[in-house]
Every structure is written in structure tokens, then in C-alpha cells.
Amino acid sequence: MKQAKRKKIAQFLGFFLLRACLTLVLAILLLFLYDIGRKGGGTISWEFLSQAPRKGMTEGGIFPAIFGTFLVTLITAILAVPLGMCAAIYLNEYARQGRLTRLIRLSIRNLSGVPSIVYGLFGVILFVNIMRFGTSVLSAGLTLGLMTLPWTITASEEALKTVPNSYREGALALGATKWQSIRTNVLPYAVPGMLTGTVLGLARAAGETAPILFTGAAFFLPYLPKSLGDQFMALPYHLYIMATQHHQIEQVRPIAYGTALVLIVLVLGMNMTAVVIRYRLRRKRR
């Protein structure tokens, strides 16, 4: 009798503790979003979004950083999306069990664990020095592209796995070649899912700072990059500068908050889009 009561109390306290953990996590997230939303929201204006920084970056807007982030993410996408999709097609449609396949999979898993700053170091040597792209938006985009590759491969493969095997077999049995069956009867149904996962990866890349620190991001540029060989301003790097490197750090806090808000809206917006697409797809499948 007593035993039973003790058990009950222990369970009550235990569940309370677990609920507290969850509440804590949610509270932290809420605190983050609230703080940035409230303090950053005050800074946001059309001027802030559409103009370049002025007066030693104590005034003006962040347009060059927004533009730079879009540009660099575009380059990232151009590298990572097709290569990631092709690699995924190989792994899911062509690869046989074997040493080569195991090696490729092992590499992909390990690549996704390589620290982003190490990608930055690799980018410095490969793109800036060896390929002579210099510190430029191209070097930075390619570095981010390599970093994103393992994520896009994994996401694309997941999408390919959701296409039933009967579509492939049905096509082959009608005399389609392997590639015909993939092109006409697998990819059309996998591509939306592939894109969803890929957008998630690109959102992560857009928010990264470490890989672009030495490959092309600039402290301040009075003009937009005119070619792929130019340096560029980027939102995450701009936030880093405004938060830690500026000589009037307290005075530019509102700008830092505004930058953080824009960055978060951009990244979470991409995330949401991806999640919404995925949700829609799932419903359509049923």
C-alpha cells in the first residue's frame, strides 16, 4: 500500500521533471525569438533593408549584406544541388553493395561532421590559393557548397527512397532503359522532396559564418559585388562584426539586432517553406 503510494509520488515528480525540461527548452527558444523580435523589430524599416551602411556603419541599412547573402547562397545552390542530387541518384538507383559504395557512404557521413571552420581552411587553400579565385564571393560560395553537399545528398536520397519500387520495375518491364525509368518514372515524384531537403541545407548554409570568414566576406564594402571575383558583405558576418568588432559597440546594438532579425527571418523562412512543402507533399501522397 505504502509502496504503491511511493511509486505514484515518484512518477508524479519524475514526469514533472521531464515536463520542466521541455518547458525550459521551449522557454529558451521563446526568449530568443522574443528578444530579437522586439529589439530588432524597432530597427527594421524600408531604409534599413534597402540602403548601404553609412558613417562608419553607425547608420544606414544592411542592403549589401542581404544582397551578398543571396548571391553567395545562390552559388552554393548551383554547386551543391545538382551534385548532391546526382550523387544521391547514384547511391539510391545505381550503386550495388560493395566496397566503393561503402566508402562513398562513409565519406558522406564523415563530411557532414567536419567543422565548418575546417571547410573554411580548405576553401582558403583550394579556391582562394590553388584555383586562384582569390577572396571572393565565388570562393565563399563554393566553400559553402562543399559544406552543404553531404546534407543535400542525404536529403535527396531520402526523397528517392520514398518512390515505390513498383514504379521502377513497371517501367523496366515495359522496355524502358534504366535511365528512362529513372527520368520519367522516379525523378518526377522525387524531385519535390529532394528540393525540400535541399532548401533546408541551403538555409543552414546561408546562416554560416566560419566558412566565409577568410574566403570572401568583407567587413565593409561601399558597393555591391560586380563580379564573382569581388568580395561581398554577408548577413551573418555583418552580425558578427556589429556584435563584436565595431568600435562603438553599444551604439550599434540596434543595427546588430536588426541584422539578427533579418537573418533569422531569412533562415527560418527558408526552413518553414521547406517544411510546408514537405507537409503538403505528405498530404498529397495519401
Next chain:
Amino acid sequence: MSVETGIAKIETRDLDFYYGPSRALKRVNISCHTNRVTAIIGPSGCGKSTFIRSLNRMNEVVPGTRMEGTILLDGHDIHASDVDVVELRRRVGMVFQKPNPFPKSIFDNIAYGLRINGLKDKRKLENVVERSLRGAALWEEVKDRLGENAFALSGGQQQRLCIARALAVEPEVILFDEPCSAIDPIATAKIEDLIETLEKSYTVVIVTHNMQQAARVSDYTAFMMLGELVEFDVTEKIFTNPANKLTEEYITGRFG
């Protein structure tokens, strides 16, 4: 083993098949003739699907498999180096156990096999689609909604759609792997009727675990067990006077 004289359309000689180390077919010799329906019966897991999927080399898509022996189509080895597996599969069509329409419109499902072979002409496509749907006894039911998604059809209609899809590429042989196991009895009857019509123009091989079905539709029946061909003969003989004791036990329902 041949029951009929004359050259067989498809013939297997000492066919062995392995999934990795496990042997799924043991020296199977069966021959199937034009304008005849050959049924393969046997307990589940005895290798019926494996056998029929060997005939259009669909087993090759399963990794880690190995085949030994010979399969002849019109007396020609289908594994010979000058045989294109893609062309082979066009000549030897297949209808799967579960209806597997593509998530496209009815029209596009039928036109699929033609389009991948490069046919673009709209009129020709329309002609073939109609002919194939008529051939599969589905035309009257769907002629007004060819643009609808194939998934909107009932299970039995989907299976006939798959048959029409196979007919569209003008195969010489049609393989059925338990085509009725996933659909209701009325739809089953329709498909059985259809098979009897198809017999007039094609070589038909059908796997079934339904013995009445084999008795109804086939001219020849092969009984398999544990990967081996136990008995192969005229259907009537198999069902009235089997030579092998195992066959008798199976068809009288003592196991299986």
C-alpha cells in the same frame, strides 16, 4: 520438358537461380508455346515468381543474384551478348501481382511504353491507347476519362490498365505473376476471360496459387515445389490424373 511438339516460344533449360547463397530454382525445364496459356502453380515460396521474373530478366535488378542454365526465346538465348535486355523486356511483357499503375493519367500510363520508345505522334498514340484498352476490355469503362489519374480506378480496373499498358508495346509473350491475388472475385473473373482472349494472339504464362484458376484458364500446368519442377503436363491431366504423388496431394489440398 516439353509436352507439345514444335518449337517452343520460351523454353528454360536447367534453370538455376540463386539469391546470394540460397538457391531458389533447381534445374527447371519448362517450355511455353504460342497461343497457349501455361500456368505455374505451387505453394508459396516455391520459386514461381523467381521463375517467371527470369523470363524477362527482371531478376537482374535484384542485387546479389545469380542465374545458371539457358533460357531460349524463339530458340535464341536471351542472355546472349547480342540480346538487348531492354528490347527483350519489350517483347516479353509482364503484369505484376499488385496492380502498379504509375501516378499518371490513364492515357499517359498506356502511352508510357510507346513514348519511351520515341513515339510522339498524337494520333498514333491515341490509336494505340484505344486498341490496348479494348484489348484489355477496359475501353468502355474509361473512354470518357482518359485524363484522370489512374489511381482513381478500382483495383480490378487498375490491373486491367496494367495489362493494357503491357499490350501497348506489342509484346509477343505476356507474363502474369498472380495477377488476381490482390483483387475481388468479379474483377478476377473479368481478367480470366481476358486471358482466354489474349491466348489467341500471344504466348501467356501465368503464376497462380489458385488451382481452380489454373484449371480454368490454362492449357498446360507446371507444379513446382521448393524450387523444383515436380510435374509439367496438359492441365487436364495434372488435375485429373497426376503422375506424381506430391502433385496429387497438393491439388487435393493436403498441403500448401
Next chain:
Amino acid sequence: MKKRKWASLKESAIRALFLTCGILAVLVLVGIFATLLTTAVPAFKEIHLSEFLLKKNWDPTSPEKAEYGILSMIVSTLMVTGGALLLAVPIGIGVAAYLSDVAHWRVREIVKPIVEILAGIPSVVVGFLGIVLFGPAIAKIFHIGNGLNAVNGSVLLAIMLLPTIISISEDSLNAVPQAYGEASLALGASQWQTLFRVKVPAALSGIIAACMLGMGRAIGETMTVLMATGNARAFPHGFLSSVRTMTANVAIELGEVPYDTTHYYALFAIGLVLFVMTFIVNLVADVILRKYQEREQ
């Protein structure tokens, strides 16, 4: 006949194209390792490996005698990583356990995407919040001048690790066969006892793998620690001292270091150490996860 040959040629070409993309992953990994190695090697013409790894002082620009010991940074990295795990592991397992076993499925459906949002916040934003939110709070709580120290870094990293730990732990808890739990309940154990005496132990390998993956991320995380831990070069005295991790040091110095100097190469050597450490941690996590997936099948 000719057409067929052409078609099969095309097929092989397409296959080869896809294969090349797959092999690219291997090349990138090998390339990263080779690049780091070849760029780091010249550093060891002047620095002894043992000195590099075991000396505390890092002062490459000293006019008298340049010093290249990274022990302080290694210890700093391990401190913030350890601190982060200390915070994130219990909380993460708690949340995972709650979601998998206690929460109503509707709660789960809502909470999971929210946790994903947390994972989506860029590390530079987390670092910024470390400066403006957690820094002042920590300074107040511990009565110190400023709150940019190892505690701050640990807290922020913990927040960043939570999504990984929660989602993988929850997956492995969900993968525990229902029969285990039912057997325990049938013996009169409470739901709580069943959860922590039967299910969590059964899911342990997955949970450990989740923590290892989190650890790998913490070791390699740059912006957050760079912004929130103060970056003092001195050997850390405790969690309230300002620390400089390996990643932060590379981020701070690579921008200013002259090309083709020992200092430059030494920074790549730090990168190599980072690469090797995270590689090993991730490999172990991978092996554990694989084992447990196999067991399931």
C-alpha cells in the same frame, strides 16, 4: 542495331556521370585531409609536435621567442564541450523521454517542428544572444566583471546541441520494442519506472551515439564560442575564466596572419587537430548507431 549500341553507350555515360558525383564526396573528404596535412606539415619544421600539443603558451607573434603550444586551447575546447554535454544530455534525454512516452501525440506533433526551429537558428545569432542576453545575466549571478566565459559558451553550445540529442534519442526510444515496456508494466512497475529502468537502458546505445554526435558538433562549433567565451589566451582556471577554443583561435588569427609563416601553417595544424578529433568522435558515433540499427533488424 546501331541505335541500340548508341543507347547503351548513353546509359553507361549517364551512370558514369552519377558515379563521378558520388566519388566526389570521397575526393572532398580526402582533399580536406590532404590539404590540412600538407599545409600543416611545414609548421613542424620549427615546432616539435610534443611542444605543439603539450605546451600551454600560444604566442606566435612574440618579438623574442614565438611560442606554439595549443594545450590551453585544447583544454578550453574540452571544457566548453564537456560543460555543454553536462547541460544538454540530461535535459535532452528528459525531453526525448517526455515526447516518446508521456506526451500526447498532438503535443509531440507540435513540439517536434519547434525543436527543429531551434536547430535552424544560425550559430552567429546564438553567439550574439550570448553577448547580449546570457553575458550580463552570468555576470550578475556570479558577481564578475563580464559574462563572456566558459560557462556562457557551455550554455550556448548546450542549446545548440539539444535538437540533435532530442531527435536521435527520441528515435531510439521509439525503436525499443513495445514488448519490453509491456512486460515491465505487467510486473507492476509504474510508467515512470518502466521508462527509466527499461526503455532508456534499452535505447542507451542510440542515446550515446546522439551525445557523441553532439560532442562532435560542440568541438567544431566556431562562431558561438568565438563571440561568447572572451577568447583569453591564458590557460583556463575554471568555468568562470575567459577561454579561447581551437576554433576561435583559428577564426581570430587566420585573417591577420602573413602567408607562408610558421604561424600560418600552425593554424592549419590546429585545423588538422580539429579534423582528427571530430572525425574520431563521429566515427565512434557512427559505429554505435550502426550496431544498434543492425540489432534492430
